[in-house]
Amino acid sequence: MADNSSPDSRDEKTTARSQPEMADPTGRRQSVALNIVENPLRRFSPEKTVADARIFAESHDMAEHADLFGRAALVAREPNQFDGMTELDDAERAALAYERDHKWHGSKMLWYSIGLCAIGAATQGWDQTGSNGANLSFPQEFGLTNELGEVNPGRDEWIVGVVNAIIFLTAGLVTWLLDWSDVRNSGAFIVDPLNHYFGRRGEIFITACILTATPIGSGFAQSWQGLFAARFIMGIGIGAKNATVPIYSAEMAPARIRGALVMFWQLWVVAGIFLGFCANVIVKDTGDISWRLQLGSAFIPSFVLGIGIFFCPESPRWLMKHGKHAKGFRSMIILRDHPIIAARDFYYSNVIYAEELKLARGAGYFARLWDCFAVPRIRRSNYVISFYSSSIFQRVGYTAEQALYASLGYGAVQVVFTIPTLFLIDTKGRRTLTLATFPFMAIFLLAAGLSLLKTTGSRGEQIGPVVLFVYLFTIAYSLGEGPVAFQYSAEVFPTIQREQGMAWAVCINNTFAGILSLTFPRMQSVMTPTGAFGFYAGLNLIAWFMIFCFVRETKQLTLEELDQVFSVPTSKFIGHELTVWLPYFIKRHILRKNIAKPPQIIEKDDKVKELVDE
Numbered sequence: 379m380a381d382n383s384s385p386d387s388r389d390e391k392t393t394a395r396s397q398p399e400m401a402d403p404t405g406r407r408q409s410v411a412l413n414i415v416e417n418p419l420r421r422f423s424p425e426k427t428v429a430d431a432r433i434f435a436e437s438h439d440m441a442e443h444a445d446l447f448g449r450a451a452l453v454a455r456e457p458n459q460f461d462g463m464t465e466l467d468d469a470e471r472a473a474l475a476y477e478r479d480h481k482w483h484g485s486k487m488l489w490y491s492i493g494l495c496a497i498g499a500a501t502q503g504w505d506q507t508g509s510n511g512a513n514l515s516f517p518q519e520f521g522l523t524n525e526l527g528e529v530n531p532g533r534d535e536w537i538v539g540v541v542n543a544i545i546f547l548t549a550g551l552v553t554w555l556l557d558w559s560d561v562r563n564s565g566a567f568i569v570d571p572l573n574h575y576f577g578r579r580g581e582i583f584i585t586a587c588i589l590t591a592t593p594i595g596s597g598f599a600q601s602w603q604g605l606f607a608a609r610f611i612m613g614i615g616i617g618a619k620n621a622t623v624p625i626y627s628a629e630m631a632p633a634r635i636r637g638a639l640v641m642f643w644q645l646w647v648v649a650g651i652f653l654g655f656c657a658n659v660i661v662k663d664t665g666d667i668s669w670r671l672q673l674g675s676a677f678i679p680s681f682v683l684g685i686g687i688f689f690c691p692e693s694p695r696w697l698m699k700h701g702k703h704a705k706g707f708r709s710m711i712i713l714r715d716h717p718i719i720a721a722r723d724f725y726y727s728n729v730i731y732a733e734e735l736k737l738a739r740g741a742g743y744f745a746r747l748w749d750c751f752a753v754p755r756i757r758r759s760n761y762v763i764s765f766y767s768s769s770i771f772q773r774v775g776y777t778a779e780q781a782l783y784a785s786l787g788y789g790a791v792q793v794v795f796t797i798p799t800l801f802l803i804d805t806k807g808r809r810t811l812t813l814a815t816f817p818f819m820a821i822f823l824l825a826a827g828l829s830l831l832k833t834t835g836s837r838g839e840q841i842g843p844v845v846l847f848v849y850l851f852t853i854a855y856s857l858g859e860g861p862v863a864f865q866y867s868a869e870v871f872p873t874i875q876r877e878q879g880m881a882w883a884v885c886i887n888n889t890f891a892g893i894l895s896l897t898f899p900r901m902q903s904v905m906t907p908t909g910a911f912g913f914y915a916g917l918n919l920i921a922w923f924m925i926f927c928f929v930r931e932t933k934q935l936t937l938e939e940l941d942q943v944f945s946v947p948t949s950k951f952i953g954h955e956l957t958v959w960l961p962y963f964i965k966r967h968i969l970r971k972n973i974a975k976p977p978q979i980i981e982k983d984d985k986v987k988e989l990v991d992e
Contacts, residue, residue, distance in 0.1 A: 418729055419455040427451045431725055435713055438703035450721030465830045473716035488713045491630055494686040495623045496642035498680035501589045503650025512669035518603040531903055539896040546892030548613025578626040578693045586684035588615030590677045598675025629695040630713050635804055644861040646794045652789035791849050795856035807863045809931045815858030816922035822851035827911025927952050
C-alpha cells in the first residue's frame, strides 16, 4: 500500500531514521555523517535474510536458484564482509574479491552494450556539426543570403536559426507531451508507450531507424521547408532516444563505475561532434552538394546502433519493474561476470524497489524533478558553439575552409578532455566536477566575447584570443557539465518514475538548446557577438548557483539507494552547504588552514560502520 503521508512528513521520517547518534566519548570524532543511506537488509537477521531471498526466488519461477539467492542476499547485506562468509564457496569468494580489486572489470556483454548505446549518442553530435558546416552554404542554396554571402538580417536569420534549432525544439516538445500526458493519466505521447510495449531495446531500435532515415532525407531536401520537415522528424527520434538510452545504460551498469559507463554517452556525443567536423572537412571540396553530404553523413552511427542493439540483453530493472523477474535475472547474469554477483545486484535492486513502492510512489516526483533539471536545464551554451562555431570563426576573419579546420580543432579538444572525466566522475563525484568547472566556463566565455572587440593589429592578433578562449571554455565544459548532465538525469529518479523523470530532463535540456540555437543568429545582430557571449556567461553563473543549492552527490550509490539521498529536505541540504561545507572550503582551500573535515551530510551505512570501528 502506498504511503499517503505528506512529502514533508515522509522526509522527516526518513531523515530521522537515517540519523543515529554517533557521539565518540573520546572526542576523536563526533560524527561521520548527518544522514545515512540505509541498507534495508540489515533490519533483519542473516537467517531471515536468507529465508526471504529463497522465497523471492521460488515465487518468481527461479526455484533452481533459491540457494544462490540466499547466499547473494547475505553478500548484499554485508557487501564488504564476504571473505568471512562460510556459506560461499571458493569460486564465489574469488569472484567477489576480483570485482572489489578491479574496478573496471566487467563482462564482455556489459561493455558491448554500454559501448553500443554510446555510439548512438554520436548521432546527435554528428548532426550538430553537420549543421555547423552546412550553415556556410545551405543558406545560399535556398536564397537566404545577400551578394556578399551573408545571411539576410531579419526573416532569413530566423529561418537559419529555426532550421538548426528544430531538432531540439521537437525533442523537447515530444518529451514534454510525454510527461504531461503521463501526469494526467491519459496516456503518453511517444516515449512511454514505446518503452512499455517494446522495452528499452525495442525503443532504441525504432529511434535508430528514424535517425538513420532523416539525415539522408535532409541531404535530399530541395527547399528550406523540406529541410525543416526532415529535421522536425529527426527531433522526434532524438527526443525519444535521449530519454531512453542513458536510462538503459544506467540500469545495466554496476554502481561502482556507473558514472563512468553512462558517461560514454557524452564521450560519444563529443566523438560524434569531432567525426562530424572530420566529415565536413572531407567533403568540403565537393562543390554545391557539400552541405548535403555534411548533413546526410550523420546516418552512420544510428545505422550501427540499429543493427547492434539486437545483440544486447533487455534492461534487468525494466524486466523487474514489469514483473518478469526470471527474464530479468537471466539478463543480469549476462551483464555480470559471475552468478553470485548477478544474484546480489538483482536481489538488492528488488528489495529497495519494494521500499520505493511503499514509500516513494508519487511522493518524490517534483522534488526529484527539480534536482534533475537543476543541472541540464542550462546545459545549453555549448550547443550554440557546436552549431555555429564555423560561423563564429568565419565572422572573426577566417575563410570558410579555415573556419572548418578551426571547428575540427574544437571537436578534437572536446574528445580529448572528456576522457579524463571517465576516471573522475566516480571518484571526485558529479557535484564536485560541475561546481569546479562552471566558474571557468563563465570566465572563458566572457573573455571570448570581449576578444571579439579587438579590431586592430594583425589577423592573428585578432583571431587568436577568440579561438583560445573558445577552446578553453570547451576544456572546462568537457571536464564537468558536458559529461555530468545526462548521467545525473538518468540516475536520480526512482525506478517507478524513471521514464517520466528522464523525459522531463530531456525536455528541458533540448527545449533550451533549441531556443538558444534559434535565437543566436539574431542575437549576434541585435546584441553583437560580444553581448551574446556575455549573456551565455551569465547563464553559466546562474547554473553554478543552482547546482550549489540543489544538486546532491550520487557517486558510488546504487540507483535504488539514491531514493534516500533525495529524502534529505532541501532546506536542510542548503543549510548544511552554506553553514558547514562552504566555510570549510574557504578556510581549507583558500585560506589554506589545516582544519578537520566536517561530517558529510550523506554517507552509506557500511562506510559509517567502517569509520566508527576505526
